[in-house]
Structure formats: structure tokens, C-alpha cells
Amino acid sequence: MEVVPRSTILGYPESYMSIMIQEIEEQPATLERTWREEFRRIERFRRVLERRRPSLIVLVARGTSDNAALFGRYLLEMTTGIPVSLAAPSLLTLYHAPMRWEGALVVGVSQSGESTDTNLFLEAAGKGGALTVGVTNEAASSITRLVDEVFLVRAGKERSVAATKTYTGQLLMMYLLAYALGAPLDPRRLERLPALAARALRLKPAISRLAERYRYMDHAVVVGRGLNYANAFEFSLKLMETCYVVAERFSGADFLHGPIALVERAFPVFLFAPPGPTWEATRAILEKLRGLEAETVVISDAGNTPSFAYATRSIRVPGPIPATPGSPADLFTPIPYIVPAQLFAATLAAQKGLNPDRPRTLTKITKTV
């Protein structure tokens, strides 16, 4: 006898195609558009920065955009050697502390362009002499009037409260900013990122089957490291927002410094396990988790097949993911690796009978100071 799933009003995939899923599927097209329409402007900005090289980069953002900024924190420092700091906006917005801005490049990231604290921070930085950049999806938003340079994610209106296509657009923009700052990134490689996202979308049926296993999961840990550290934050945020799973997120190193005590038999841990510099450290965690009989789900690709042997379940991102000679092997993994995680959250939400497009309590634009 075949078990036939019964549709419910919200039950995915039988009766409801969430906007979140639709927006996840738009990503190859939105990334392609971002690339096509912004690259020339990035080339121009590269020439500006040649004359005005910053001594410090400060990134300011909230929510999903802050996760993209966390990726930028790693990518920009790694590829340019310029120190990067993630802003603590409350120092300005609540404590009104005096801050130094000379020589700084301050980059605000905001899907809506209406994030109060991000905008206040950019405004103060601009007045204080910093070169300011805004990365947003909304061409007519407040942020565009506050900064020296605007780069548009051009993902089209994002209708689901859970951000997906703007996140990958912001990641692409971080690569482009790194390029503008003189990073040795080959534009021909960057141009292929939309195709990597398209290939990752092929995982949709497999992810849908996989997610069913976690129908009753109510807590989890997500682990990432280095360039995929931000993805651990983003995956866990999606699990919290759309599935109401209490999802912790840690760098692999921080996880071992205390939180691993949480893990008992069958405790679910999701790990980004790309090839390259972070693999050895991630392997050590997987071995430890195997000893604890945890449930592990590894996200990796054919460039790191050994990772699959350690996991209870695997998400195999179609590859190969091209590595530039002289660059770390995980350099281009963050965009294709987050796609199955987005699909997982959207699918799991539906299987839990939840509407991922309208998480309880949330609205699309959150204003905080």
C-alpha cells in the first residue's frame, strides 16, 4: 500500500505554492539581473576606490541583511586585507557615542532601504567623513538618499516576509564590492554564480522528501565556518521565522567551546561542510557528533565527498563548484549552499502546516533603533 499524503489548506506541496518557494526559484534570474545591471557601476566604483582606499570597512545591517553583512565581514577582509568591523548600531542610536569615521568605508545593507538604525548609522558616518555605500533592493527607498553610492540588488519586489532572493543578491553584491576594493576575483567566475544557484534548485524534490523526516523537530543547531558562517545564521533564521524551530547557530569553533553540551542522542545538527580550508575542522566536529549519536545533516558537494560518509543525511549540492586557482575551494559555495537550506525551511514549514510567507508576529519591514 502506498502512503498518500493528505492535503491540508496549507499543506505543501499538494495544494499551496508558497511565495517563498516562488522567490527561491527566481534566484538564478534575479542574480543574473543584479550582475548584468550593476557590474558596470561596480567597475566605475573600483576606479573611485583606487584613489580613495579605505583603512577600515564597517558593515551595518539587521536581520537577513545582517547575515549577508556577516558574509561580507569574512569575504572582504579575506580578499582585500582591509580590517572589517560589524557595526554595533546602538552605540550611535541609543548611546550617542562619538565615533571616528575618517578613512572608513561604511556599507549599509537593507532589503527595504527603510531600516531606521541602519539609515541613522549611515547618515552619521557620512557627516563624519566616511565614504558610504548603500546596498538595497528598493531603488526609491530612504537609504538611497543618504549614501555616496547605491548598489541595487534588483531582485524584484520581495513579497514573502522570509527573505531569500534578496539574501543571495546581497551575497553577490559582497563579491562585487570585494572586486571593487581590488580583490583578486575574476569577473568571469562571478558571472557564473547565477548558474550555480540554478543547479542547486535541482535539489527541490530531494529536499522535499528530506524535510518530511523533520516534521516534529522543534529545536536544532546549525554549524558553519569561515565563508559559510553567515549561511549558518541565515539557515537558522529561516528555521526560526518560518518553522518556529528553536535553531541555534554557531561557528564550528564556538560550538565546541560550550554549546556542544546540548547534544544528546538524535539531537539534529545541520552542517555546512564545503571543501577547502574549513573541512578539517568540520570533520572533527562530525566525528564528535557521531560519537554522541547526534542526527547530522551535511550540506556539501562533489568536491568534498568524504563529508557525506559522516552524516545521517546529506544534501549534495550539484557540482562541481569552480574554484579559482590560488583561492580557497569554498570561495563560491555560499550562494549554491544556501539554496537547499532555503528550500528546506520553506518545505518544512509547509509540512508543519505553517504558512512560510506570513510568519506570526512579523511584518516585512522592521524598524528598530
Add this chain to the structure above:
Amino acid sequence: MEVVPRSTILGYPESYMSIMIQEIEEQPATLERTWREEFRRIERFRRVLERRRPSLIVLVARGTSDNAALFGRYLLEMTTGIPVSLAAPSLLTLYHAPMRWEGALVVGVSQSGESTDTNLFLEAAGKGGALTVGVTNEAASSITRLVDEVFLVRAGKERSVAATKTYTGQLLMMYLLAYALGAPLDPRRLERLPALAARALRLKPAISRLAERYRYMDHAVVVGRGLNYANAFEFSLKLMETCYVVAERFSGADFLHGPIALVERAFPVFLFAPPGPTWEATRAILEKLRGLEAETVVISDAGNTPSFAYATRSIRVPGPIPATPGSPADLFTPIPYIVPAQLFAATLAAQKGLNPDRPRTLTKITKTV
């Protein structure tokens, strides 16, 4: 009929006085010693820094020490105006990325002084021309041989795996470093911090009664902002390490950008709610949580009595906590506010029948790269 608790082999407080509790109670004495033995050396370092003012401060640490560094990230930037960055050690230890160190003050924080990644980072920074500082509890440890200046927390051997007295010692050291960097902090105020910790310890019986209510809590959120943001990380780490509670931690602003969707009726949220610049933003969260019928526990003091009206349960830190004219009212709250949180975790662990001194899976020194 009175309900008499039955002792178990691990049941606190009837039969087992954990080392963690003992070390929590040592804090007034350990802070007093740190102050007495290190202040003169800090005065000397202040004169060194007058001649060599850094243009950037980088903090590097793991685990509980990283939470103290997070406090330093706020305090140092707020009181000195010098930009502060929390290091991403993997950029150096795994990716071997070239980094710029000229003009930087790099501060490593490590209880044991044997944290591999922290030490590798300090070594590279020193070779690259940074001024390096080590903050450790162990006078004979590796970190002391790698840095230009060592400051000792002098908390005495920490025997419990869960760090408590070294955390508050590291917080005190951050105040002292801010002072050394020219922050307008009155040493006579800093000298009173051990007495504030002593007063907070009076909460022990009340916390023990309170913790019983959470005997079956298996997940929670901890919220803090600004100077108490680090305390939210530290409280949640203690809940994870010693009670195996899946405890998330957020800044109040980040909490509203997504994770608040987790909160349903009776969901437990612990909030640091000091008087001062962060109160209005925290009040807005408490109002929202009341609407969601969440279970809220507020940690505050007599300087902010309105906060108690919003909470399901309150932890009233004995006050008043002195505010320096011209400084934010929460400036000296982090040490007295973490003490009841430490007591809560240690007590709850015992009531859950767990040994807080020996969390499963963990050892006292964790080496990661």
C-alpha cells in the same frame, strides 16, 4: 502539608554544593584582587598608550572569553571612540589571509591562556606590528609569552568547567583597558565593582526559589542590548552548558527582525533590562511579549522599577548601581546583572539533576583552530 523536596545525589541545595556555586560566590574577592593587583600596571599601560594611541582595536577570544570580548567591543568603542572589531580567527588560522596590523591594538582574552586560535592570532599580529595584549587567568600560560603586555584576571584556579569568576574578572579587565585607553572612567567608581557583585549575591535564596519554576524548561531566549548584550550571550551559554537548555541569545533589535516569530504562549524569554539608553527599546519588546502571552523574566534594579511591571517574574538586583554623571545609567550594570544569571544556571542545573561542574562532552580547555 508542607512539600519537602527530596534530596538526590546531585540535588541542589540539599546535598550538593557545586564548585560552580562556590566560584560564583568567590567573585567579590576575586574582583577585589584583580583590581588591587592590576590597577597599578594599568596606570603604567595608560602612559604607554598616551604615546602610542591605536587607530583600531581587535579583540580575539573563544567561548566565555569571547562573551567578555563582546562586552569590550561595546565598552571600548563607546568610551574611547576608537573603532573595535571582533576578530574572525579562521581568516588567519584556516584561510591564511594576509591581514593589516599597523596601528592596531590586538587584545586576546583566554581563561587558560592555551587557546590555540587566540594564541596563533596574537602571534601573527605581534609579528605584523600590532601592539598585543593578553588577558588571562593563568600566569604561566602560553599566551603570556606571546604578547607585549599581560594582564592577569587573578581569579584563582577555576575548577568548574562552566566559567563564572573568570568572566566577571575579564569584564573588569575591559573597564581597566578602557581606562588605560583614556576613557573617562573614574577609578573610584571602578573600585566599587566588587561590592556590587557582593550585593548581587544576596539574591541567591530568591534565585533558588525562582529556578524551580523552570525545572522542565528545555528552550529559551535571552535578550540583552548595548552593554548587556554580552551578558545575553553569557547567560545563554551557561544555560546551554550546564542545564542543556537550547537557549538562543539576541540583541533586542535583532530579536524583532525575525526570531520573535518563535514566541508563542508561555515561551520563556529572559531580558536584561537596565535603566538608561537601552530601556525604551527593551520596554517595546516587553510590551510585544506581553501581547504574545510569553513568560518573561526581567533582570533589572531599583533604578528601573517600571521594568518589573511588564514581567512574569523579576530578578531585582540590589541597588542602587551608581551611575557616573555624564555616563549612561547602565555603565556599571553588567557585572552585578550577570551574577544572578550565573546563580540561576547553577541552581537550575542542580534542580534538573545535572552536575554543573562537569557538563557532558566538555573539558575545561578547548583547543580549536
